[in-house]
Structure formats: structure tokens, C-alpha cells
Amino acid sequence: xxxxxxxxxxxxxxxxxxxxxTIKKDLKRNPEAVPPRLMLPHTRLLRWRASDVDAWLExxxxxxxxxxx
Numbered sequence: 001x002x003x004x005x006x007x008x009x010x011x012x013x014x015x016x017x018x019x020x021x022t023i024k025k026d027l028k029r030n031p032e033a034v035p036p037r038l039m040l041p042h043t044r045l046l047r048w049r050a051s052d053v054d055a056w057l058e059x060x061x062x063x064x065x066x067x068x069x
Contacts, residue, residue, distance in 0.1 A: 005050040
């Protein structure tokens with residue numbers, strides 16, 4: 001089994017340089033402003049796979065001309 005590192009809300013906030021409260025608000029009002037989260041069955045836990053966060057950040061890298069890479 002390939003075990004992947006999971007980030008909690010505080011760890012994601014640290015990676016993104018945003019507050020946990022802002023991330024919670026964005027989950028409801030602007031879900032594209034945060035990486036896709038992991039849905040754990042029968043829980044309300046907020047978790048993100050580190051690999052998904054890395055991929056999401058990669059998709060949002062902009063060049064000097066303002067274009068996405």
C-alpha cells in the first residue's frame with residue numbers, strides 16, 4: 001500500500017500562507033481558491049493529500065507575462 005501524507009487545515013494554511021478561517025470560508029464561497037480536499041467517509045474532517053496540494057500549486061504557477069505554466 002502506498003501511504004500518502006495528509007495535511008490538516010492548519011498545515012494547509014501554513015503551506016498556502018493563509019489563515020485557517022479564510023480557507024474554511026473559501027471552501028464554501030470560492031472552492032477553486034483552495035486545493036481539492038479529501039472526503040473521508042462518515043467524517044467531517046478537513047484533510048488534503050500533500051500530492052494533490054503540490055499538483056494544484058503547480059497548476060497555478062504564472063510566468064512573468066502573467067500566463068499559467
